[in-house]
Amino acid sequence: MSPRRIRGSADRTPAPRSRKPTMADVAAEVGVSRALVSLVFRGQPGASAQTRARVFEAATRLGYKPDMAARLLARGRSKVLGVLFTPRNPYHVDLVEAVYPAAEELGYDLVLSAVVPSHDEHKAIEALVGHRSEALLLCGPNIADAEVASLGRRVPTVVIGRHLKDAGVDVVTSYxxxxxxxxxxxxxxxxxxxxxxxxxxxxxxxxxxxxxxxxxxxxxxxxxxxxxxxxxxxxxxxxxxxxxxxxxxxxxxxxxxxxxxxxxxxxxxxxxxxxxxxxxxxxxxxxxxxxxxxxxxxxxxxxDVPRLARLAVQAADEQLRGVREAGQALKLESKLVVRGTSGPPPEA
Known part of the structure; x- marks a missing residue:
């Protein structure tokens, strides 16, 4: 679905369609400096929450996406993937365990941030961003779709185990x-x-x-x-x-x-x-x-937890290397495993 274009004033013209929109175009759209827009996309302090929201909205309208490769080159590669998970969920623990070898194979280290009663998803995610995570792997996040989309505009993001549409992030899950x-x-x-x-x-x-x-x-x-x-x-x-x-x-x-x-x-x-x-x-x-x-x-x-983990790491790596745009959905088949807790009903 094409983003709805809303002009803030008569003297702000959209970026020409013959070229990709730039950070300067976003700055002109919002009416702030390019330096402030750069701070917002790098997740640095210096802009109010309202200004950050306006910058992300303008970027969406213009179709602007930060040049991740250039950003990483400018600041130096950390080769760190941030992983959000809930430790009380055994499925998340299994995913984290499977992510480690997949990340190591591609030369990445991991930083983990847990969701616990005293540390909600927002705090856990900001902790990952603060630790210079190049990309985020979110295990079954519960934050709103719009927040996931906003996060994806700040840093390459891969969601594992949750179905999302049109969020602009990669999704890896089972059917x-x-x-x-x-x-x-x-x-x-x-x-x-x-x-x-x-x-x-x-x-x-x-x-x-x-x-x-x-x-x-x-x-x-x-x-x-x-x-x-x-x-x-x-x-x-x-x-x-x-x-x-x-x-x-x-x-x-x-x-x-x-x-x-x-x-x-x-x-x-x-x-x-x-x-x-x-x-x-x-x-x-x-x-x-x-x-x-x-x-x-x-x-x-x-x-298939090992394959889900491997696909998630590969998706993050592809985004970081600029191989493709974010927004891909990767889905795997599931399989019933029959064990001892099921059998015919009493009357059968």
């Missing part, structure tokens, strides 16, 4: 809808008819998995039921307690938003004496390292 459909098809094939989904709200991958679950259930002529949840163990625990408190029989299967959520379900159901999978089958998503442990043995959907 969530086929994976969720495969879960429902598998459970229905075992004979299940009462299948509940504990979702992840608006978090990365949550809407896609929820829609796919509903579509698959209706496709089989079954009534879907979604219980609000999240990607934490507490979300699964709360969903299990809710199901146990209700009158009537338990569902025969529960499809959890991810493996952490599934662990919460397993814990509460097991403590309540519910036999897994004899009474209730449980399926997770991600196939994080905890899923294959012998005492967990969780049926789940596997994402």
């Amino acid at each position: 969530d809808r086929p994976g969720a459909r495969e879960v429902v098809d598998y459970l229905v094939g075992l004979g299940h008819r009462s299948i509940v989904h504990v979702d992840a709200g608006s978090r990365s991958g949550g809407p896609e998995r929820r829609r796919a679950y509903r579509d698959a259930m209706r496709g089989h002529g079954l009534a879907p039921r979604v219980i609000p949840g999240n990607y934490c163990q507490e979300g699964g625990s709360e969903a299990a307690r809710l199901l146990l408190s209700e009158d009537g029989p338990l569902p025969t299967a529960v499809f959890a938003a991810n493996d952490q959520c599934a662990l919460g379900l397993l814990d509460v159901f097991t403590r309540a004496g519910v036999k897994i999978p004899e009474q209730v089958s449980i399926v997770g998503y991600d196939d994080s390292h905890i899923a294959g442990l012998s005492h967990i043995d969780l049926t789940t959907v596997r994402q």
Whole structure:
């Protein structure tokens, strides 16, 4: 979609279409100096939040993108990639572990910044920028699309595990809808008819998995039921307690938003004496390292973490070398892994 052009005053003319817009064009559009625009794009102090927003908006309207290669040459290559992740999410931990060899192969070092209750995503991202990260790899970020797009205009950015459109950044993820459909098809094939989904709200991958679950259930002529949840163990625990408190029989299967959520379900159901999978089958998503442990043995959907990490690092490297423009979407297939937490329903 072409950016909407808004003129600030009659004497500011758009850059000629015969050449690429420059930083000077952006400065003229906003009515500030080129030096101030340079500070904004380098993420340096000296401009107010309002001015920064106006600079990025003007750059979008004019189609201007900073010359990353020139910027890196001018300041010297740091060869550092910044990685944003949530340490309580085992899938993110697996991704970080896989990013290391991929980065080392291309000659990059890593700087990690964790999202924890006292250190939100905004602080974590600014810490990465402050450590001279040449590019950012964001594992399942929850910041708004517009903020991701704004960040991508400041520094080459690759988003892992979240679906984005028209954000101007590279996206590396798995196809969530086929994976969720495969879960429902598998459970229905075992004979299940009462299948509940504990979702992840608006978090990365949550809407896609929820829609796919509903579509698959209706496709089989079954009534879907979604219980609000999240990607934490507490979300699964709360969903299990809710199901146990209700009158009537338990569902025969529960499809959890991810493996952490599934662990919460397993814990509460097991403590309540519910036999897994004899009474209730449980399926997770991600196939994080905890899923294959012998005492967990969780049926789940596997994402190819090593390949996702490798593609993300390669995407960042291509942006930095100026091989192509940002905005590419790279998606991989997922695969259902059947283990011990799923089986036929009690009546089958």
